[in-house]
Amino acid sequence: MTPAAPLALTLGDPAGVGPEIVFKAWSRLRAEGPPFVVIGDFQSLASASGSNMHLVRRVTAPKQATEVFAEALPVLDIPLQSPVIAGQPSPAAAASIVRWIETAVGLALSGAVSGLVTAPIAKAPLYEAGFKFPGHTEFLGELTAAASYQGARGPLMMLAVPGLRTTLVTIHEPLAKVSGLLTPDLIVNAALVTAQALRRDFGIEQPRLAVAGFNPHAGEGGSIGREDAEIIAPAVARLQAEGVDARGPSPADSLFHADARARFDAVVCMYHDQALIPVKMLDFWGGVNLTLGLPIVRTSPDHGVAFDIAGRGLARPDSLIAAIRMAAEIAARRRAA
Template sequence: MIGHRRALALTMGDPAGIGPDLALAAWKDRAQLELPPFLMIGDPAMLAERANLLGLDVPLVEATSEDAVAKFGTALPVLPVTLAKPAVAGTPDSENAEAIIESIRLGVELTTASRTRAVVTNPIAKSVLYASGFSFPGHTEYLAHLASKAEGHELMPVMLLVGPSLRVAPVTIHIPLSQVPEALTTRSIVDTARIVARDLASRFGVMAPRIAISGLNPHAGEDGALGSEDAEIIAPAIAQLQAEGIRVFGPLPADTMFHAEARANYDAAICMYHDQALIPAKTLGFHDSVNVTLGLPFIRTSPDHGTAFSLAGKGEARHDSLVAAMKLSAKMANTEAETKILTALSRA
C-alpha cells in the first residue's frame, strides 16, 4: 500500500473533551478496526491520566514521525506537546489553548513536509481558543491560514462532509444566517465547485463527478417569487461551470435533493450555507460522517462532531466518526498518490 511507512498525524483537540478518549479507544481496538497507524500529537501525562480514568490499558511511547509506524503495534506513539495546566475531563481551560493550537500546527507541518500522510484533527472548542486570542472562525480557516503561509499565496478551503451515502459541501460556512445572502457570490459558488470537482477526482478517484447545486431560497426561488438570488447568483455560476466542462446541475430545491432517489443522480452536492449542508449530512450519517477540508495541499479529515465535554472521561463516547476519519484520510492519501503516478506516466 502506498504511504504505509508513514503514520497519520492525529491532533489532540481540546484535552478536556472526548478527543483523547476516542484516540485511546481507537488504538485499543486498532487490530479489529484495521486502523492505519497514527501518531498522536498531545500531552503524554494527560493521555496516561485519561486512560487510567477510562480503565483502558493503553501503553504510551514517545515517538516522532520517523518511528511512529514501527512503535504503533505495541504502544500508542505520542509526539509530546505539554499542556500549561493539567486537563480535567469535562472542564475546558483556555490556559491550554496554546498547546491545542500547537498540536494542530505540528500536524500541518509534518504533513506538509510529507513526514506524515494526512492530518486528522480531534474536536476543538472555539470559545476556549477565542479566549486566548485565537482569531479564526474555526479549524478550517486556521488550516487554510497555515497552508497559505506555506504556499506563499491565499488558498480557499472547502468543507466537505462525507458519509456512507452523501458527500456535501457548503459554500458559506461559519457565518450568521443573516449574512449568507450578502456573502454568497457567483464566484464563490464557481470556486467551490471547481475545488470539489478537482479533489473528488484526485483524492476520491471519482473522475468527471456529477455535482448537484442547491438553491438558496425555498423552492429555489420559485421563479423569483421567493427571492432573486437563485436566478441572479446561482444560475450564472452553474452556466459558467457547465461551460468549463464541469458536470453540475441545479439550482435545486434543498428540501427535495437529499432523498435516496435524488442522491443516486450525483456524486456530491453543494449547498449555499452551513446548516443546509450539515443537517442532511448528520441526519444520514450522524455517527460515521467525516469532515474533510478540500482545497489545501495536504489531506485533512476530522470527526463530524464536537468536544462533547459532558461525555469526556466517562467511557460513553463513540469513536465511529474518528475511526471513519482516519480510514478515509488513509484512503484519500493512497488515491492521491496513485493519481499522481498515473498522471506522471500518462505524460511520459
C-alpha cells in the same frame, strides 16, 4: 517500496472527548491500521486510558509510530502548560492546542506524515485566548497558504457519509448574513474545488455536482427571493461553460432522498445546516469532515468536543475511526497518482 508515512492525529481540546476517542480508536485499529501518531499531551492520553497507561508510549519522531503502533498508542508529546480537567474547558490550554495543530501541519507539509486527522476543538476558549480564526478549516487554510498547490484552492469543508457528500459555500455564518455573502465567484470556486477533490481524492473521473438553491423551491422564479436566479444560476452556467457537470439551483428539500442522491456525487450547499443536517440524518455517528483544496490531506470527526460527557467513558470513536480510514485512503490515492 518505502512504507507509507503514518498519519498525524492532533488531540483537540484535552478537556473534551478527544483523549478518550483517540485511545478507543487506537484500540480498534491497532491490529489493522492505518497507523497514526498523536500530536498532543501524553498525560491526557495516559489518564484517558484508565488502567491501560502502559499502552500509551512516547515517540520522538513520526516514523517510530509504525514500529510501535500494534503494541502501544504512539504520542509525540508536547505537554500542556497547566493541568486540564475533563469537561471543564479553559483558555489556558489554547496555546498548546494551537501548537499541536501547527506542528502536525508542518509534519504533513514536510512529508513526515501522510495526512492529518484532527480531534475536535472548542472555539469559545480559543477565542478567549486570542485565536482569530472561525475554526479548524480556516486556520488550516492560513497555515498552508504559502505551500505550493496546483488546482482550485480551498479551504473548503466537505461532510461525507456513505451515500452522500456535501460541501459548503459558507460555513459558520449567521443565517441572516449568508445572502449578502454569496457571490457567483464564491460558488464557482467551491464547485471547482469539489469537482477537483472528487477526481483526485475519491477517484471519480467525471464528477456530477448538484448545486442547492438558497431559498425555498430555489426561489420559485424569483417570487421567493432573487438569490437563486441572480447569483446561483449564473454560477452554474459558468461551471457548465467550463465543462463541469453541475446542475441547479435545485430545491434543497428534494435533493437528499435516495433516488436524488443516485444522480450526483456531491451537493454544493449554500450554508452550514443545509449541508450538515442531511449528512447527520443519514449517519450521525460515522460522518467525516474533510478540508478540500489544501496541499495536505485533512479529515476530522463530524462532531464537537462534547464537554458534557468528557471523562465519563461514554464517547463513541466511530466518526474518528471513519476519519482516520478516509485520510489513509485519500493519502494512498494521492501517492498513486
